[in-house]
Amino acid sequence: MKAKTSSASLAITTDIILPSDTNALHGLFGGELLARVDRICCIAAQRHANAICVTVSVNNVSFGKVIPLGSMMTIKAQVSRSFSSSMEVIADVYLEDRDSGIQTKVNEAIYTFVAVDNNGKPIPVPELIPETDLEKQRYQNALQRRQLSLVVAGKMKPKDATELKSLFE
Numbered sequence: 001m002k003a004k005t006s007s008a009s010l011a012i013t014t015d016i017i018l019p020s021d022t023n024a025l026h027g028l029f030g031g032e033l034l035a036r037v038d039r040i041c042c043i044a045a046q047r048h049a050n051a052i053c054v055t056v057s058v059n060n061v062s063f064g065k066v067i068p069l070g071s072m073m074t075i076k077a078q079v080s081r082s083f084s085s086s087m088e089v090i091a092d093v094y095l096e097d098r099d100s101g102i103q104t105k106v107n108e109a110i111y112t113f114v115a116v117d118n119n120g121k122p123i124p125v126p127e128l129i130p131e132t133d134l135e136k137q138r139y140q141n142a143l144q145r146r147q148l149s150l151v152v153a154g155k156m157k158p159k160d161a162t163e164l165k166s167l168f169e
């Protein structure tokens with residue numbers, strides 16, 4: 001299977017935040033953001049795998065800033081690392097200033113997807129080639145995040161999480 005670049009998986013969506021998307025303080029409802037990020041991350045994963053992909057884990061989401069009603073929000077998602085059948089996908093969330101058009105990053109989310117066949121059985125995915133400095137850094141750190149996620153999910157013993165241990169040494 002031919003390796004693919006991280007940028008080949010890039011998926012971007014831009015939308016406006018409407019009243020039905022918001023909470024009592026007129027900011028974007030958290031679950032609404034999670035669903036939008038999940039969708040665009042799934043597209044990035046499917047671009048990398050050329051197969052059906054399902055969410056296996058939401059590794060981290062930070063709601064760093066309120067996304068107000070009426071905002072123009074852009075989400076950019078890319079596969080940051082692939083393993084055997086799983087892929088880490090990172091989404092960066094931006095708000096666009098109406099006057100200047102300048103986009104400012106407000107949130108980040110990290111999801112894991114698994115490529116599956118028509119019966120929902122995991123299948124292999126291509127290796128990922130990181131190119132830019134940011135892609136290389138995210139690729140490098142993805143192994144620690146994978147081990148943390150597997151330990152938290154009870155699918156890996158802490159003693160086997162060698163990359164995680166190196167964080168504390």
Ligand SMILES: CC(C)(COP(=O)(O)OP(=O)(O)OC[C@H]1O[C@@H](n2cnc3c(N)ncnc32)[C@H](O)[C@@H]1OP(=O)(O)O)[C@@H](O)C(=O)NCCC(=O)NCCS
Nearest residue numbers: 054055056057083084085086112114120122146149150153
């Ligand atoms: C995802 C799914 C196909 C995995 O099937 P499985 O039989 O558990 O397969 P495995 O245990 O071999 O895991 C498959 C891969 O996922 C990875 N994985 C599993 N749980 C994980 C977690 N919590 N965090 C990170 N990676 C995880 C495994 O390490 C493995 O990766 P690899 O093949 O790259 O080494 C299955 O659990 C499933 O169908 N889940 C429901 C998916 C879904 O409906 N998502 C939408 C939720 S609303």
